[in-house]
Amino acid sequence: MRNVLAITQRELLSLFFSPIAYIVTAGFLLLTGVLVIVTDSIAPGKPATLREVFMWTPFVLTMILPAITMRMISEEYRSGTIESLMTAPVTDGQMVLGKYLASVGFYVVMLATTLVYLVILAIYGNPDFGAALAGYLGLFLLGLPFLAVGLFTSSLTRNQIVAWILATVPLMLLAWFAYYIVASVQGWLRVVLQQVNVMTRLEMFNRGLIVTDSVVFFLGSAALFVFLTIKIVESRRWR
Amino acid sequence: MIEVRQLSKHYGTRKAVDNISFTVGEGEIVGFLGPNGAGKTTTIRVLTCFHPATSGTARIAGHDVLSQSLAVRRVIGYLPESVPLYPEMRVREYLRFRGRLKGLDRAAREAAIARVVERCWLNDVIGRPIGQLSKGYRQRVGLADALLHNPKVLILDEPTVGLDPRQIRETRSLIKELAKDHTVMLSSHILHEVEATCERTIIINNGRIVASGSPHELRERVSGESKLIAEVKGPHDDVVASVRKLNGVTDLRSETQNGWVRLTLATSADVRESIFKLSTERGWSVRELRRDIASLEDYFVKIVAGTRDASE
Structure with missing residues (x-):
């Protein structure tokens, strides 16, 4: 565990020393700010809720979250630092887990910056804090597999832009495509799309419902991709 | 301390290292000499558990590099050829991070950092970001990292490449000093390097060991044909x-x-x-x-050329 935390700490330090952390956070705040405006969430006479903002945030996350993880492993391969890391007494699993925890930690901080909207709502209205809390929990849980996918693609290439595209495109398809076409397909495809349709899962959280099978889905898919990342890193030793 | 038996490493169909065996005793300082692309780095990467061998075994301090990889990594200090470092970190931060990875607790870590900073003359740059350092300083940061946990075995891949003559001399004397309480294996494609620092030389070419012995023994072998x-x-x-x-x-x-x-x-x-x-x-x-009298240089050139002819 000490090794995992050492990696996490270094990764966070690197993130905050590079412009990427600030660009990503600024981009996220800007986009969610735009969402607040276009959804008329803070307007006289409207219900004091961030439900619509939360509804659209996953689309932003498909682009923003892979930007946090894109360099985490690819950069180690590109710069050769993977050699000193892999010859230190650290297992590949500890390394990947440490990096993953760093990305989750960063995401939590980034998500926390949007609390400002809730504060504004609380000043001018009377928001349902329970539903807001569930909404935040939903976004947090949704981010876990997104970050894991981002870390996974980062382990596949030494080019961070390639890693970003490899993660963003499938995540966009998942978030948008599944949501819009699930009703128009039949058979097994429908069953699969219903399961991976993260938007519908998120809707439940926005209503203030914490559904166990969604929690399991988010945690399980995150664990799957973290596991795959570890396997990729291990297998690259053999090449 | 280091025991290599019939080690081979293939990349696809290319044999980077072809069935080599050698041993390095405790406290020895051994030079691994060969032209570029001879298989030095490949061998070293097997020894440091960076990648596994295609066949054969290697043991360091009694631990197998494949099955007891973590134990091996705990007893070696490794300076990779390209000296990969994180440019955004400061020297002290980097050494702290490496110290944690190597399992040193806070007190031991700070003591170890003070020791290696002193040994590698890093006092002036301890607070600077690594990205701003010259090649010479980076090399020393890499060396400081390798020494951090006071490893039994030091493996240095081309430790003086890219340094200026004064730094080369300083690094050589440092390595010699380190050899007093560590087993050292260093690689080089420059003969003088090995001649100046090592007790024993292993010459490798095209993935095979072509000669080994002390510089004196190697020279003896050639002087017959003066x-x-x-x-x-x-x-x-x-x-x-x-x-x-x-x-x-x-x-x-x-x-x-x-x-x-x-x-x-x-x-x-x-x-x-x-x-x-x-x-x-x-x-x-x-x-x-x-x-x-044929110099070691001549001998080196001769065997390297000889094995090349033989293989082509």
Whole structure:
């Protein structure tokens, strides 16, 4: 565990020393700010809720979250630092887990910056804090597999832009495509799309419902991709 | 301390390392010498558990590099050839991070950092970001990292490449000093490097060990085939004929210039005295008479060239 935390700490330090952390956070705040405006969430006479903002945030996350993880492993391969890391007494699993925890930690901080909207709502209205809390929990849980996918693609290439595209495109398809076409397909495809349709899962959280099978889905898919990342890193030793 | 048995590493169909075996005893300082692309780094990467071998085994301090990889990684300090470092970190931050990875607790870590910073002359740059440091300083940061947990075995891949002459000398003396309480294995493609620092040399080419021994032993092997150069003034044919008859001359080449006959002899014994005596008997003048002992450099070039010919 000490090794995992050492990696996490270094990764966070690197993130905050590079412009990427600030660009990503600024981009996220800007986009969610735009969402607040276009959804008329803070307007006289409207219900004091961030439900619509939360509804659209996953689309932003498909682009923003892979930007946090894109360099985490690819950069180690590109710069050769993977050699000193892999010859230190650290297992590949500890390394990947440490990096993953760093990305989750960063995401939590980034998500926390949007609390400002809730504060504004609380000043001018009377928001349902329970539903807001569930909404935040939903976004947090949704981010876990997104970050894991981002870390996974980062382990596949030494080019961070390639890693970003490899993660963003499938995540966009998942978030948008599944949501819009699930009703128009039949058979097994429908069953699969219903399961991976993260938007519908998120809707439940926005209503203030914490559904166990969604929690399991988010945690399980995150664990799957973290596991795959570890396997990729291990297998690259053999090449 | 290091025990390598029939180790091979293939990249696809290319044999980067082909069935090599060697051992390095405790406290020894061994140089791994070979031209670029000979398989030095590949071997070192197997020893440091960076990648597994295709076949064969390697043990370090009794631990197998494949099955007891973490134990091996705990006892070695490794300086990779390219000295990969995180440019955004400061030297102190980097060493703290590495110390944590190597399992040192806070007190031990700070003590270790103070020790290696002193040893590697890093005091001036401890608070600077690594990205701003010169190549020489980066090399020292890499070395400091390798020494951090006071490892039994130090493996240094091309430790002086890219340094200026003064830094090379400093690094060499540091390595020599380290050899007092560590087993050191260093690789180099420069002969002087190995000759200046190591007790024993392993010469590798095309993935195979072509020679090994102390610099002295290696030189002994070549001195048997030493050349002798003589320049005398006399009738060409007479000179050549009489010198050829001398005991111990195995081959002779000659050329004439302004009445001087220049002889290049391959000899199995030292015939300088006989040539001198012959010359005085015949009344020839002598202006040069010397034995050209093959240097280790020649030997190195010769075996490297030889194995290349043999394999092509």
